[in-house]
Amino acid sequence: MIKRIKKIIFDIDRYLFRIFGTEKNIKFLENLREAKTIFSYLNEIGKESRVRFVGGCVRKCLYAENIDDIDLATSIEPNDVKKRLSNKDIRIIDTGISHGTITAIFNEIKFEITTLRKDIWTDGRHAEVQFTENWKQDALRRDFTINAIYADIDGQIFDPLNGMSDLENGIIKFVGSPEERIKEDYLRILRYFRFFTQYSRLEHDKNIIHSIKKNINGINKISNERIFHELEKILSLKNMCSLFSNNESKEIILNIFPQFKYYERLKKIDKLEKNLKEKYDKNLIMSLLIVDQSDGYEYFCHKYKASNSLKNKFKNISKNFESLKNKSFFMEKNIKKLIYFFGKNSVKDLLLFSICANDKIDIFIVEKLLDYVNVCKVPKFPISGDFLKQQGYESGEALGKKLKSLEEKWIENNFVLDKKILGKSFNKLNQN
Numbered sequence: 020m021i022k023r024i025k026k027i028i029f030d031i032d033r034y035l036f037r038i039f040g041t042e043k044n045i046k047f048l049e050n051l052r053e054a055k056t057i058f059s060y061l062n063e064i065g066k067e068s069r070v071r072f073v074g075g076c077v078r079k080c081l082y083a084e085n086i087d088d089i090d091l092a093t094s095i096e097p098n099d100v101k102k103r104l105s106n107k108d109i110r111i112i113d114t115g116i117s118h119g120t121i122t123a124i125f126n127e128i129k130f131e132i133t134t135l136r137k138d139i140w141t142d143g144r145h146a147e148v149q150f151t152e153n154w155k156q157d158a159l160r161r162d163f164t165i166n167a168i169y170a171d172i173d174g175q176i177f178d179p180l181n182g183m184s185d186l187e188n189g190i191i192k193f194v195g196s197p198e199e200r201i202k203e204d205y206l207r208i209l210r211y212f213r214f215f216t217q218y219s220r221l222e223h224d225k226n227i228i229h230s231i232k233k234n235i236n237g238i239n240k241i242s243n244e245r246i247f248h249e250l251e252k253i254l255s256l257k258n259m260c261s262l263f264s265n266n267e268s269k270e271i272i273l274n275i276f277p278q279f280k281y282y283e284r285l286k287k288i289d290k291l292e293k294n295l296k297e298k299y300d301k302n303l304i305m306s307l308l309i310v311d312q313s314d315g316y317e318y319f320c321h322k323y324k325a326s327n328s329l330k331n332k333f334k335n336i337s338k339n340f341e342s343l344k345n346k347s348f349f350m351e352k353n354i355k356k357l358i359y360f361f362g363k364n365s366v367k368d369l370l371l372f373s374i375c376a377n378d379k380i381d382i383f384i385v386e387k388l389l390d391y392v393n394v395c396k397v398p399k400f401p402i403s404g405d406f407l408k409q410q411g412y413e414s415g416e417a418l419g420k421k422l423k424s425l426e427e428k429w430i431e432n433n434f435v436l437d438k439k440i441l442g443k444s445f446n447k448l449n450q451n
Contacts, residue, residue: 071169189220197230205237254301284375
């Protein structure tokens, strides 16, 4: 009960921060027991902190968002970090030790710990770095000011580039020259649009857009895996539809992802009630952007090495695309058949997809059908091969055909197999 009350209070605090912007601290991170332990191993008693939270976890905490990853910056070199954390019930992984990063996993919580560094050389994909003990020098090599905010375990903020002010005012600003930052890592083009969509309260900075357009071909140097991972983050944003309502954002995103031919479909999502809108996850949104009655989605899946789960989602929607235009598709009888053949999740995908892809659809009907899918019991064919053997059928082709024939009649009869049908089948066997 106490834990539940604390969670309610914490959620209220986050809500108030979203509305009034009053809570400017990192209480969540400060109170994380695993973080306290790691800080205690890396810091020296009575001396200035040698480790700080940085990047996304600080930004998200200040903006009252859920935190899914924790990055730490330290003035301690990687091998020394490993030495201090070894034999402490902490699992250590050399994630990118040559670049100063190790991963520490403690009680299933992952901490990416990176030594302060500055770039010596980069080609837009790989970088050569040099370790430093200068925190501001480390900040100057980061991508955006809102990601260059540091905080120690006591909640003391170190903000050398005024990232907090930019976050509060909805300003997405590259650290230093936009063109230089982009050339260091071309993935920052997509990261810019993610942060702009999520936080910005202003129009695009013309200088930034100019730098992005000038260097857009650099995206080809980035692995498709990194591009797709960043795309998933963008499509997971609650207000991601605004990405396509802004002409400058839309032009560049369609340049990178020309497969997104059907972005107009997303306009429907913005008009939906909250409970329905929340049912659209990143994969379903991707389906809306790409899938039609053709097999065009296959190239996208091949290029970005999509999971089998995503490919099957695309395939299911494409296969049923033309059926979504027919009124008969939206009858409970038909929906029950689809549940039997494809499963509940696939049917939900089809119904949600139809809202955005079919201009004549009645959203109220779809909502009722979604409720029906939730309560509907998946039909189970009541006849087995063993049962037919007991009736005199022998193993082989005849048994298989009879089993299939009975299943088809059962489905056609709305998943009911009456005694007359069974009686006729078995009478024919006896007559033979």
